[in-house]
Structures are given as C-alpha cells and as structure tokens.
Amino acid sequence: MSAAGPALLAAAAGVGFGHAVLPDHWVPLAVVGRTRRYPLSKIARLSSLAGVAHVLVSIVLGAVIIAIGLQFRSTIEHAQDTIIGCILIATGIGFLVLELTGHGHHHEHDHDHDHHHDHARPHTHARRTSGLAAVMVPFGAAASPDLTILPVFLAATTAGIATAVGSLVIFAAVTIGTIVGLTLAAARGGYQIQGNWLERWGNVFTAAVLGVIGLLVLLGVI
Numbered sequence: 001m002s003a004a005g006p007a008l009l010a011a012a013a014g015v016g017f018g019h020a021v022l023p024d025h026w027v028p029l030a031v032v033g034r035t036r037r038y039p040l041s042k043i044a045r046l047s048s049l050a051g052v053a054h055v056l057v058s059i060v061l062g063a064v065i066i067a068i069g070l071q072f073r074s075t076i077e078h079a080q081d082t083i084i085g086c087i088l089i090a091t092g093i094g095f096l097v098l099e100l101t102g103h104g105h106h107h108e109h110d111h112d113h114d115h116h117h118d119h120a121r122p123h124t125h126a127r128r129t130s131g132l133a134a135v136m137v138p139f140g141a142a143a144s145p146d147l148t149i150l151p152v153f154l155a156a157t158t159a160g161i162a163t164a165v166g167s168l169v170i171f172a173a174v175t176i177g178t179i180v181g182l183t184l185a186a187a188r189g190g191y192q193i194q195g196n197w198l199e200r201w202g203n204v205f206t207a208a209v210l211g212v213i214g215l216l217v218l219l220g221v222i
Contacts, residue, residue, distance in 0.1 A: 005163040008156045012149065012167035016174035019146040024213050025054070026182040028088065033183070034190035035206045047183035051176030058145040058175075059168065065150065084144050085218025092210035099204055146175070 019025070029050065033043040149171050156167040 004155075004159050005166070008152060008159060008163055009166050009170050011152045012156070012171040013174045015146070015148050015152055016171040017178050019148055020051070020054070020175045020178035021182065024084070024088070024144070024217050025050075026179050026186065027213060028210055030183045030186035030190065031206050031209045033187045038187075040184060040188060043187045044180060044184055047180045048176065051179040054144065054146065054179065055172040055175055058147065058149060058171075061145045062147060062150050062153065065147065066154070080144060081217050081220055085214045085216075088210045088214025088217065090214075092207040092214060095207035095210065096204065099207070 026047065029043065029047055032038075033046070038046075149167075152171075153164065153167055156164040
C-alpha cells in the first residue's frame with residue numbers, strides 16, 4: 001500500500017459515514033418500523049438489506065458513470081434526488097389518505113359474521129398494499145446510491161489494487177453499520193414513547209416525516 005493509502009482509506013470511511021448519516025437513509029425506516037410496531041430484529045434486517053443495496057447500487061452506478069463519462073454524474077444525482085423526493089412525498093400523501101379514509105389503522109366492528117366476511121378481503125388488501133409501500137419506499141430511500149465515493153475510489157485506484165479494494169470494503173462497512181445503527185437507535189427510542197395518541201395518529205406522523213424528508217431531498221438540502 002502506498003503512503004497515501006491510509007489517508008484514502010480514511011476518506012472512504014468519512015464519505016460512507018457522511019452520506020449514510022443523512023436522515024433520508026434511516027429516519028423513514030425507523031419511523032415506519034415504530035409506527036407498524038416491527039420488532040427490532042426485523043428493523044435490523046430491513047436496514048441491513050437497505051445498507052447492502054445502497055453499497056451495491058453506489059458501486060454499480062459509479063462504474064457506469066466512469067464508463068460513460070464523469071460529466072454525467074451531476075445530471076444523475078439531480079434526477080435521483082427528484083425521483084426519490086417525489087416518491088417519498090407521494091407515499092406520505094398515501095399514508096394520509098389511508099388515515100382519512102379509515103384504512104390506516106384497525107377498527108373494531110360490531111357487525112354480524114356475514115357482513116364482516118364481505119368486507120374482510122378489501123380491508124386486508126388495503127392493509128397489505130399499505131404495508132408493502134411502508135417497507136419498500138423507505139427501503140428505496142435508504143438504498144439510493146452515494147456517488148461521492150467516486151473521487152475517492154478513482155484516487156485509490158492510482159495507489160494500487162490493495163488501496164482500491166480496501167476503500168470499497170471500508171466504505172461498505174461504514175455505510176451499512178451507520179444505517180443499521182442509526183435506524184435501530186431511532187426505532188428503539190421511538191418505542192420508549194408510549195401513548196394512545198401515538199398509536200392513533202401514527203400514520204399521520206409517518207406521512208408528515210416522509211413528506212418533510214421527501215421535500216428536503218427534492219430541494220437538494222439533504
């Protein structure tokens with residue numbers, strides 16, 4: 001490893017942490033996990049998978065950008081922010097609509113068995129649909145690529161194979177560890193907050209969080 005190797009490895013760790021710590025990578029997963037009362041083990045699995053996907057997409061997209069020209073990097077980053085921001089906002093609106101239409105939480109019914117049977121399937125379908133969106137949207141936000149690793153990786157390749165591979169390994173480890181750690185910490189903290197108001201308005205809170213973070217991503221703030 002060259003003399004610049006340690007500095008490049010440290011830079012890769014800093015880039016991984018600096019990007020993964022942004023709230024759009026872990027807050028949506030933590031909030032959705034708390035709202036839907038997922039066990040911490042499930043939240044850990046989801047955030048781990050999101051972290052792995054984040055690293056893989058970053059590496060693959062980075063390779064494509066290197067192949068077609070670095071001048072396209074800013075265009076791709078802007079399009080990425082627009083797409084992710086709009087999806088988060090739209091999903092937040094979806095949660096709000098589900099809440100307003102009575103599909104956002106369970107209700108107790110005093111109807112007879114036949115009437116309950118007639119309506120069980122639509123309600124079940126709505127819950128499954130919202131549940132899928134609840135998982136996939138924050139997962140997709142967490143998995144969005146980080147192109148800030150490109151300059152570090154390009155510099156590392158000039159320092160040798162060991163430095164290049166090491167920079168990717170450290171970037172991956174720090175990124176995944178940060179996403180999982182922050183998601184679990186936030187979700188665990190959320191479970192300390194108790195009250196009927198949170199259970200009743202959990203979907204509204206989730207909608208607000210997704211909407212705010214989506215807007216910040218769309219505006220390029222985060």
